[in-house]
Amino acid sequence: MSFHGRRRGRGALALAAFAVTVSVPAPASAHPFGDPQTVTVARDEQRPEVVHVQWRVGGPDDLTLLGVSLGLLPEDRVLLDGAVEYRYTDPAVIGASDRFAGYLLQQITVADGGQACTGVVEPPKALGLKGATVDYTCPGPVDTVTVGVRMLTDLNPAYRTLATGPQGQRAVYDSNAQSHDWVLDGRVAPATTTGGLARSAAVQIAGVAGGVLVAVVAILIVSRRLRRRRVVA
Amino acid sequence: MTFAASFSDRLQDVIQSPGVTPLAFLLAFLAGAGHAVTPGHGKSLAAAYLVGSRGRVRDAAWLGGSVAVMHTLSVLVIGVAWTFLSLSDVIRMETLTTWLQVGAGVIVLATGIWILRQHLRGGGHGHDHHHGHSHSHGHTHSHAAAHTHGPTDDHAVAHDHGGSQEHGHSHGHERDQVKRPGLLLLGISGGLTPSPAAFLVLATGLFLGRAGFALLLVLTFGLGMAVVLFGVGLLAVAGSTIVVRGARSHSLLQLATRVAPVLAAAGITVFGAVIIATAAFHLTTVT
Numbered sequence: 205m206s207f208h209g210r211r212r213g214r215g216a217l218a219l220a221a222f223a224v225t226v227s228v229p230a231p232a233s234a235h236p237f238g239d240p241q242t243v244t245v246a247r248d249e250q251r252p253e254v255v256h257v258q259w260r261v262g263g264p265d266d267l268t269l270l271g272v273s274l275g276l277l278p279e280d281r282v283l284l285d286g287a288v289e290y291r292y293t294d295p296a297v298i299g300a301s302d303r304f305a306g307y308l309l310q311q312i313t314v315a316d317g318g319q320a321c322t323g324v325v326e327p328p329k330a331l332g333l334k335g336a337t338v339d340y341t342c343p344g345p346v347d348t349v350t351v352g353v354r355m356l357t358d359l360n361p362a363y364r365t366l367a368t369g370p371q372g373q374r375a376v377y378d379s380n381a382q383s384h385d386w387v388l389d390g391r392v393a394p395a396t397t398t399g400g401l402a403r404s405a406a407v408q409i410a411g412v413a414g415g416v417l418v419a420v421v422a423i424l425i426v427s428r429r430l431r432r433r434r435v436v437a
Numbered sequence: 438m439t440f441a442a443s444f445s446d447r448l449q450d451v452i453q454s455p456g457v458t459p460l461a462f463l464l465a466f467l468a469g470a471g472h473a474v475t476p477g478h479g480k481s482l483a484a485a486y487l488v489g490s491r492g493r494v495r496d497a498a499w500l501g502g503s504v505a506v507m508h509t510l511s512v513l514v515i516g517v518a519w520t521f522l523s524l525s526d527v528i529r530m531e532t533l534t535t536w537l538q539v540g541a542g543v544i545v546l547a548t549g550i551w552i553l554r555q556h557l558r559g560g561g562h563g564h565d566h567h568h569g570h571s572h573s574h575g576h577t578h579s580h581a582a583a584h585t586h587g588p589t590d591d592h593a594v595a596h597d598h599g600g601s602q603e604h605g606h607s608h609g610h611e612r613d614q615v616k617r618p619g620l621l622l623l624g625i626s627g628g629l630t631p632s633p634a635a636f637l638v639l640a641t642g643l644f645l646g647r648a649g650f651a652l653l654l655v656l657t658f659g660l661g662m663a664v665v666l667f668g669v670g671l672l673a674v675a676g677s678t679i680v681v682r683g684a685r686s687h688s689l690l691q692l693a694t695r696v697a698p699v700l701a702a703a704g705i706t707v708f709g710a711v712i713i714a715t716a717a718f719h720l721t722t723v724t
Contacts, residue, residue: 239530240637263531366644374644376453401646402521408649
């Protein structure tokens with residue numbers, strides 16, 4: 205077999221492989237595993253009985269999907285294969301709607317000692333970029349509140365919400381964990397603050413990286429020894 | 438798509454469940470493999486490159502490995518920046534990943550142009566002369582001894598000496614030097630854009646204080662991707678031998694294959710340009 209024959213044959217396969225390659229990228233689809241939606245919980249600095257909850261959508265297609273489910277956008281935006289066709293005008297349409305405000309109040313709840321706080325949705329200015337904020341007024345000044353978040357999980361239970369609170373407190377909401385207590389008066393355990401979490405993460409990541417490095421070096425040493433033995437044999 | 442999404446879904450559950458189980462790593466591996474099977478990870482590009490550049494089993498492993506390493510690094514850097522450095526305040530993930538796709542497209546484009554130049558120039562002469570002597574005295578033997586994948590590769594090296602003069606002394610050692618950077622570049626482009634599922638696992642792990650476990654899952658996810666790409670590379674390497682046998686007996690196929698390597702290189706270049714154009718168009722719609 206000549207080298208040129210081999211080379212040409214591989215070239216043909218390369219061409220065939222390339223023909224398969226040239227395919228149109230898949231359109232955007234709603235992705236509960238994509239850019240995660242977030243929630244930020246904070247107490248008003250002037251009024252200690254008011255809690256602000258800001259919600260930001262993950263991907264723009266998630267917002268469009270919500271708009272379709274609320275009847276604000278045509279259903280044909282969701283294609284048969286589940287892909288979502290989103291437009292830059294969608295956030296404004298959704299943000300201006302009372303149905304969206306009602307959905308926010310229904311899916312995000314705040315309670316202080318079992319007593320529900322009353323929410324009012326601030327008119328969103330740039331829903332797609334900055335999200336929407338709901339101001340919850342509780343019966344009295346709050347130290348710790350229970351915030352329930354069920355955003356988008358009615359559309360797909362796989363949606364998750366990554367939430368942050370004062371001093372870097374963090375929580376993850378999903379279908380199974382829909383409620384979390386937030387400390388708003390500054391008496392937060394050090395381990396749950398941003399600094400504590402970051403330090404813990406740095407140590408853990410360094411540990412994993414070190415372990416992987418040791419494993420790679422060990423594999424290289426063993427494979428070299430095996431290679432030498434084969435050469436000798 | 439569906440089964441990959443199912444694994445990804447269950448993967449999100451295990452990061453939130455207490456304890457570390459072998460099932461979690463199995464799920465991460467399967468989710469990574471399922472993710473790599475879906476379109477758009479440069480599998481065909483890599484296969485084309487492996488075939489066009491006379492790739493071997495080891496090269497396929499390099500390709501898979503580089504995708505796994507790059508993907509893990511990409512998810513780690515973006516996940517940490519997103520969680521602790523308020524990355525989302527600076528740039529939206531949608532925009533960031535689209536810019537990363539632009540970067541991946543530039544890498545593919547550059548690799549395509551580079552291969553094209555290799556073909557049109559008939560191989561890099563500078564490198565050939567530089568490595569020619571050391572190779573002829575020892576490398577053929579060490580390669581044959583190092584690999585266990587049969588006579589095909591050994592023959593390939595042997596034939597190179599006899600018949601590849603117009604391609605610039607294509608010795609085994611020189612081939613590695615020419616091929617590896619291209620493979621690594623394609624691997625990097627394949628792993629540059631983080632998988633949404635892997636990113637979410639790491640971000641969730643960082644939020645819950647389980648960064649180490651999450652990183653191990655992301656690493657296993659990358660290994661799943663690597664195994665699929667390695668498999669595609671193996672098919673490309675093995676399949677080329679079969680096509681070669683066919684080419685010997687079919688003159689039409691021989692004629693078509695004569696220009697195919699250059700066309701494949703040009704195709705990779707064009708595809709890189711298409712990726713950039715698609716991502717650039719997407720940027721204009723999301724920003």
